[in-house]
Amino acid sequence: MSEQTLPHTKPFKFSWDKTLNTTGAWVLALLWFLPLAYAIWTAFHPAMYEVRFDLTAPLTLENFTKAWEAAPFGRYFLNTVLLVTGILAGQFILCTLAAYAFARFEFPGKSVLFTLVLLQLLVMPDILIVENYKTMRHLGLVDTITAIALPYLASGFGIFLLRQTFMTIPKELEDAARLEGCSILGVLWRVYIPLAKPTYLAYGLVSVSHHWNNFLWPLIITNSVETRPVTVGLQVFAAVDGGLEWSVINAATLLTSGPLLIAFLLFQRQFVQSFIRAGIK
């Protein structure tokens, strides 16, 4: 941090401060990376190498095929993809409309309603599992993907994030578009949404990773292969005490987090930037 700004620091001078920091950072990073590295090791080697670290150990994909055959992971993936895209689409539509109203309209009850929206940041559907389950039973939606998604469609976080973004967009742009004869939804579609693209990307990544990983509510509301997302599928698979080898369980574990992990490693920079953007607001 300091080397750059201090003109008298010579470029190759040995510095205790920097060495200690670098060492500390690396030790922590290795410690943080160890669990994943370990899971990758066991998943790609035969079971007998679970605790024997031999660099010449043969690589194998057998654990993955075993896991894939032992449980309907294909179906689970399909369910998760349907779930995540459904939630994302719903959130984009509902949050955009609401955020626009909060950002650019004056109406009675505005501040009360906005407070009620923000309240969801504290009182999350994740906690209200008992009553939401009853609601789903009344609606006859138990054990459907719709039921997993419904409580998350109107997201207080999403409304807040988009409202903050919309408020930074100059009102003159909207007025100009209105003069050209654009309708309210037209203005939203042609002015606000295109200018808020980075926020949509950030929010989308946060939402997808959150709902891909969500577990408790899907566990409660689903009870069949046709609706279970991968997280619940993994739990059902791993909880069966049938002498499953750790290497197979680890392979299944990597399988469930795989798509997200690969996407993250490929788009690491954008991913981190998006989270930063979502966090700043």
Next chain:
Amino acid sequence: MKFTRTTAQLNWIYAWLLLSPALIMLFAFTHYPAIVTLISSFFSTPRGKRPAKFIGLENYQALINDEIFWHVIWNNLLYALATIPISVAIALVMALWVNGKLRGLGFLRMAYFTPTVLPLIAVANIWLFFYTPGFGLIDQIRNGLFGLPDQNLLGQTDTVLWAVMAVAIWKEAGFFMIFYLAALQTIPPSLKEAADIEGASRWTFFWRIIFPLLMPTTLFVSVNAVINAFRLVDHIFVMTGGGPDNASTLLLFYIYEQAFKYWQTGYAATLTVVLLALLSILAIGQFFFFDRKVHYR
């Protein structure tokens, strides 16, 4: 005059139309269940054809006399008290490192942040293996390097909660790091230059300038950490199932057990009320605690 009034009214209608889809969903799955939870906490659990009956404070009385409940509350408070400061502190250190010019920055950032994108349920499976007595990595290291006997960290009442906390800290620190990193990047380099001219040490510079400037982020991160400490219980399902002897049961996990294992929905509603009250108190408390210390820019 008449014209402006009607446009204003027209705007109200538009605003309400734009808001209604989101608000209906929000009320249906957040506000309505929150209120009904409070109401059901005063009623008995409906059984078969017997509908729920008003029983006043009986559920709350049962709660006060429920030893497991107090055990669970204590567990969760300890869990929060330990995981929140540790994960926030680690996150801050990580952010300072990643924001610097260290070697292998790409790897550092990836290593710190990766746990965040993994499902907690998957993470728990990996850690479960670490903790396996005799066979898992931790015992391998204990046996191999130090000659210590096997230890079942997840099977002992005095170690299990700490073992579960380690997973939460590992999973969360990288997430919080991002917010600190974002805040650090908005601090102008001229501040550092000024401090250098004044001859301030790095230590002074951090505590007097950087740390106060990060206060809004610290508030935001710790509110999130509090919520997560009560909201995330996925790893409990995989690693311990709340055991042994409820030593690792957290409040939301206990609610799940009461509601969906024993079908005591009335009692589960009462527990949920406690959870909501706890969350509100903690969140409001944090705002007041930080209020004087936060320097808004």
